[in-house]
Amino acid sequence: MDRLGLLESFVIALDEGSLNRAAQRRGISQPAMSLQIKQLETLLGHELLHRSSTGVKPTRAGQLIYTQAQALLSGYDRMCAELSALEESVSGTFRISTSTFFGRIILGPVLLEINQAYPDLNIVMKLEDRLIDVVRENVDLAIRSGTLGDMDGAARKIAQMETVLFATPSYLDQTGRPKVPEDLKRLKFIQHHEDQTGGFFPLMLEGVEYQAPVHVGFTADDPDLIIRAVTNHTGYARAPRLFLEEALWDGRFEEVLPSYHPPHKDIYAVYPSRHSYDKRHDVVITALLERMEAMSVASIARQRPPAAILA
Numbered sequence: 001m002d003r004l005g006l007l008e009s010f011v012i013a014l015d016e017g018s019l020n021r022a023a024q025r026r027g028i029s030q031p032a033m034s035l036q037i038k039q040l041e042t043l044l045g046h047e048l049l050h051r052s053s054t055g056v057k058p059t060r061a062g063q064l065i066y067t068q069a070q071a072l073l074s075g076y077d078r079m080c081a082e083l084s085a086l087e088e089s090v091s092g093t094f095r096i097s098t099s100t101f102f103g104r105i106i107l108g109p110v111l112l113e114i115n116q117a118y119p120d121l122n123i124v125m126k127l128e129d130r131l132i133d134v135v136r137e138n139v140d141l142a143i144r145s146g147t148l149g150d151m152d153g154a155a156r157k158i159a160q161m162e163t164v165l166f167a168t169p170s171y172l173d174q175t176g177r178p179k180v181p182e183d184l185k186r187l188k189f190i191q192h193h194e195d196q197t198g199g200f201f202p203l204m205l206e207g208v209e210y211q212a213p214v215h216v217g218f219t220a221d222d223p224d225l226i227i228r229a230v231t232n233h234t235g236y237a238r239a240p241r242l243f244l245e246e247a248l249w250d251g252r253f254e255e256v257l258p259s260y261h262p263p264h265k266d267i268y269a270v271y272p273s274r275h276s277y278d279k280r281h282d283v284v285i286t287a288l289l290e291r292m293e294a295m296s297v298a299s300i301a302r303q304r305p306p307a308a309i310l311a
Helices: 003-016 019-026 030-044 060-088 100-117 169-175 181-186 223-231 241-250 279-303 306-310
Strands: 049-052 055-058 092-098 121-127 141-145 154-161 163-167 189-192 200-205 208-213 216-220 237-240 254-256 265-271
Touching: 003 019, 003 030, 003 055, 003 060, 019 030, 030 060, 055 060, 092 100, 092 279, 100 121, 100 141, 100 223, 100 241, 100 279, 141 279, 154 279, 163 169, 163 241, 169 254, 181 208, 189 223, 189 237, 216 223, 223 237, 237 241, 241 279, 265 279
Parallel strands: 092 121, 092 141, 189 216
Antiparallel strands: 049 055, 141 265, 154 265, 163 237, 163 254, 200 208
16 A cells, blocks of 8 residues: 555544544455555554554654654645646636637637637736657647647547538639539549548449549648639639638639539548546537537528528
């Protein structure tokens, strides 16, 4: 048994004045309690208790150990209470990393609201379109989508984002609008470096998967550059619908093969370890999911035809 546990058993024995009652309080047998006292005496090299038919009393050494043990146990309890309060507090410096688009459109506004609600919380937000190691780079929380790669730390999937294939109307006027997945071979795919297609891309229609041929014309790891390439009528790309909502609504972009559905993007929360997860993580992730849900509901409403909205 650990030394702190032995000291606690010793203090309880003197508080109760009886090894039997102390054993009952600890939920162990009397012989087990006697063994713990003996282990402590051996460890300290002193007899600590006078034993008699009426109970136990401290020796001179036992009285000294009793006083010191009470202080140690009290300090330990205070430390545990402070640790518990720390886990429940929303304060201090909290470093968050996410991708550029996700940070600008979704997470950034969430963090601004959290910063107002919790004035003692100092949020440091990093926007970077690369896979980071939260342990080595001293990041408290990373929000990532798609592939995580090799990394230290703990990760859990917290959400999914619907993705769409999109292009400019001008590009589709020029190349012809695909009607079935096979038609995509006429178009150039602007590929994010994570989306290594291998020549085909899975699309779903009414529960059936179709392998659409992909002709990659450009690959980049910068979402801004991919959007710029699409805007310049270079080809089509894939991105979360939430990122494109306004541009799809006002006609700058057009959905390609709107009846077919590309794979969703998984969203992960990554943190140094399961033990590092605290109230601050919970506050950020909960607020983020609430915002994504609200944006998704608004997106669905905007996709309905006017008659459906008025019905």
